[in-house]
Amino acid sequence: MPARVLSGMRSTGKLHLGHYHGVLANWLRLQEEYECFFFVADWHALTTDYAEPGKIRENAVEMTIDWLSVGIDPRKATVFRQSFVKAHAELFVLLSMITPLSWLERNPTYKEQLQEIRDKDLHTFGFLGYPVLQTADIIIYRAEKVPVGIDQAPHLELSREIARRFNHFYGEVFPEPQTILTSQPRVLGTDGRKMSKSYNNAIFLSDPPDAVERKMLHMMTDTARKRRSDPGNPDVCPLFITFHLLYSDEPTIQWVREGCTGALIGCTECKRSVIPRVLAMLEPVRKRRAEFEKDPGGVEAILEEGSMKAREAAEATMAEARKAIGLETSRGARPGR
Numbered sequence: 001m002p003a004r005v006l007s008g009m010r011s012t013g014k015l016h017l018g019h020y021h022g023v024l025a026n027w028l029r030l031q032e033e034y035e036c037f038f039f040v041a042d043w044h045a046l047t048t049d050y051a052e053p054g055k056i057r058e059n060a061v062e063m064t065i066d067w068l069s070v071g072i073d074p075r076k077a078t079v080f081r082q083s084f085v086k087a088h089a090e091l092f093v094l095l096s097m098i099t100p101l102s103w104l105e106r107n108p109t110y111k112e113q114l115q116e117i118r119d120k121d122l123h124t125f126g127f128l129g130y131p132v133l134q135t136a137d138i139i140i141y142r143a144e145k146v147p148v149g150i151d152q153a154p155h156l157e158l159s160r161e162i163a164r165r166f167n168h169f170y171g172e173v174f175p176e177p178q179t180i181l182t183s184q185p186r187v188l189g190t191d192g193r194k195m196s197k198s199y200n201n202a203i204f205l206s207d208p209p210d211a212v213e214r215k216m217l218h219m220m221t222d223t224a225r226k227r228r229s230d231p232g233n234p235d236v237c238p239l240f241i242t243f244h245l246l247y248s249d250e251p252t253i254q255w256v257r258e259g260c261t262g263a264l265i266g267c268t269e270c271k272r273s274v275i276p277r278v279l280a281m282l283e284p285v286r287k288r289r290a291e292f293e294k295d296p297g298g299v300e301a302i303l304e305e306g307s308m309k310a311r312e313a314a315e316a317t318m319a320e321a322r323k324a325i326g327l328e329t330s331r332g333a334r335p336g337r
Helices: 017-033 042-049 053-070 087-096 101-105 108-116 130-139 150-170 209-217 238-247 250-261 267-293 296-325
Strands: 004-010 035-041 077-081 145-148 178-181
Touching: 004 017, 004 042, 004 130, 017 035, 017 053, 017 145, 035 042, 035 053, 035 296, 042 053, 042 130, 053 077, 053 267, 053 296, 077 296, 087 130, 087 150, 087 296, 101 130, 101 150, 130 150, 145 150, 150 178, 150 296, 209 267, 238 250, 238 267, 250 267, 267 296
Parallel strands: 004 035, 004 145, 035 077, 145 178
Antiparallel strands: none
8 A cells, every 4th residue: 555645735726837846746746656635725724814715715626726737636646625524623623732832833934924924913823723733634644744845844843743742642543744855946936036926926827828928028037137238147047047947958958058148149039948838838737727617516526525535534533533532422423524
């Protein structure tokens, strides 16, 4: 039996190339090698968007369409919605009883986002306690491996500590999840910052070809290169770092390096040399997306079917957790979904 992998994404709507190269390309590989559970983290979306929950269902469907469009296959992986599996919430409550407050307060992401996100009140229990819910998400499926980038590894270590503490008090119920460290390419947006929907600098998987071309033609390059006759530095150029290094072959990369540093080509030439490669990658994704968009009910059915499978796995684990604590389900009672 292959090892079990779990990973999820917050339901924030349509996905962009940063999501593809940072997460989805890795999921495509993992679904061929492991037993994978991929979930729409709609409860996690509420930790920051609790005041505007109206779009969460729509965003969940849009994001799932992107997953299916790039090739995530519900026949190979269990694709489900977090909120459809109520056992996540039950385990979250149980874990919250044993998790020291100091563990959550020292979380570097918690501190950073309190500083960075000023337009929302994040001084809530839900936001402070999201690592506990994240732990429940993982260990309720006894996931042995969790794919994370190097900057996210400390989050998983906290999950390991919480699982270890539960096992110390109540017996060995949960395996400690191990990291699958994944390389996350630098995917920069059109303004040179990290590609992000909130920065309005993203190229979306669902963008039509003319929008992709327009965005790339307006993308920031080496800001020190004011005129075509000025030599440039590809290693500080957002277009080169993101698109040529991800999409171009070695001869093209060498041509760009020589042409840019020697002022032999202009930035527009550089952009136009890689745009067809990006469009070629996105074309089949866009076509598959159009088919799924015709049947949003079918997409919701995929999430429901995957959630039924996830509920079975989660409930089997919860039965053991309740028994370990001494909270066995009363006679005749059936846990809700």
